[in-house]
Amino acid sequence: MKKNIYALILIAILLLLFLDRCTAYNITTNDLFRSKDLKNSKSLIEKPQSKNYEIVLVEGTFPILYDTINNEFYVSNNKGLTKYDYFGNIVISDDLAKxxxxxxxxxxxxxxxxxxxxxxYDFSGKKLVYTKFLQILNSQNEIKDADFKLLFEKYYNDAEIVVYDTARNFDYQADNLPMYFKIKNNWILLFSQKGDNRFTHSLSSEFETETIGQIDFLNFPAKFADKRLIVLKDQKKRIYSTKQIGEEIDDNYLKMYSTQLLKEQKFDYQSSNSIKLISRKKDEYYHTGGYFNFPDWFFPSFINTAYYQVVYNNESLFFKEKAIMYSKNLECESDLYLYELPKHFRTKSKVAFMHYAVNIGGYANDSTGIYEPIIKNAGLYILRQKLDRADLQSVSKKID
Known part of the structure; x- marks a missing residue:
């Protein structure tokens, strides 16, 4: 009799383990085990809040850059930029689609x-300013080498700002690269000589090092005056807020490619702020498109609703979003990153950026023709103080 009871208990335990591990039923992840705070969590798009902070969707994408002089943030916005002040409010936003x-x-x-x-287009002020080029020279390789050398060196010496660009925008047959000079508030566009590869981004063997975020010309480095911006960093994952398409720029990347330098490597980004996964529940199987047509429970992967706690400046913000738990993993893959300023700039701004990077594809909506991602709320968010207009004026005076 006892053996039968033990056998039944064992079978029941194995069944519960099977249901919990291999099916979409929630046993150990049931709502019964969740606190009221978590059950009432908002999604990121619904502006999760704490007493003093909120999370808001960003108009733009990587890179995230910071102006150390004017205490402002920039993100790329299609063909243009979006600029945020030190409270996290939009100052300028233009995608320059035209x-x-x-x-x-x-x-x-x-x-x-x-x-x-x-x-x-100059985004550095309170309003967007457009200035036409005073001159556009050598676009069709019309300047001889000796004349070009004299002209280039004169412009370089006279200019307060010199910027070198890449080749992807212009006439590939001309095989020259744009060089911009700001001289007495006028901008001049001078194209390089045909086939010139003395730029750091041209993989020239003449350069020993390349500074990420700044193209240089051999013996004539770029001049940014006080306009150079810096990147933020997720210190826990050691990733910088450079453009995130392709290979991420992190500490391991910079060790691997030791000839590529990032000036921000010397900054201290240590932080006690964090994003923690507190709880989760399975929603449905995630079909990974395996070669063999096994049943879903055989190698089960799940789309989960994951519940998170952001600890920021000793306050907690709770939110829920989708996360993936693959069959071979014991933890959800949430792909959440928290980008912050270097420590010595955090007294100037209480702003951080959060990237929710889960992407498992999508489908084309037949009725609209628009691509619909499976995970809807992936994107870049800003973590900022909740302040009304009077508070903003008061804090602005203190910081200024």
Whole structure:
């Protein structure tokens, strides 16, 4: 009799383990085990809040850059930029969709300028300012080498700002690269000589090092004056807020490619702030498209609703979003990152950025023709103080 009871108990335990591990039923992850705070959690798009902070969707994407002089943040916005003040409020936002060429596709230079076909968009002030080029020279290789050398060196010596760009916007048959000079508030666009590869981004063997965020020309480095911007960092995952398409720039990358330097490597980004997964529940199987047509429970992967706690400046913000738990993993893959300023700049701004990077594809909506991602709320968010207009004025006076 006892053996039968033990056998039944064992079978029941194995059944519960099977249901919990291999099916979409929630046993150990049931709502019964969740606190009221977690059950009432908002999604990221619904602005999760604490007493003094909130999380808000960002108008733009990587890179995330910071102006140490004016205490402002920049993110790439299609062909243009979006600028945020030190409270996390939008100052300027323009995607420059009307422009044929712009210089932000790879953001090779960390500066608040966007160079277009016929002029320069300056995002560094309180309003967006457009200045047409005073001159556009050598676009069709019309200048002889000796004359080019004299002209280039004169412009370089006279200019307070010199910026070199990449080749992807212009005439590939001309095989020259744009070089921008700001001289007495006028901008001049001079194209390099045909086939010149003395730029750091051209994989020239003449350069021993390359500074990420700044293209240089051999013996004539770029001049950014006080306009150079810096990147933020997720210290826990050691990733910098450079452009995130392709290979991420993290500490391991910089060790591997030791000839590529990032000036921010010397900064201290240590932080006690964090994002923690507190709880989860299974929603449905995630079909990974395996070669063999096994049943879902055989190698089960799940789309989960995950519940998170952001600990920021000793306050907690709770939210829920989708996460993936693959069959071979014991933890959810949530792909959440918290990008912060270096420690010595955090007294100037209480702003951080959060990236929710889960991407498992999507599908085309037949009725609208629009691509619909499976995970809806993936993207970049800003973590900022909740302040009303009176508070903003009061804090502004203290910081100024």
């Amino acid at each position: 422009e044929k060429y712009t210089s932000v596709f790879d953001f090779a230079n960390f500066i608040p300028y966007v160079f277009a076909e016929n002029g320069v």
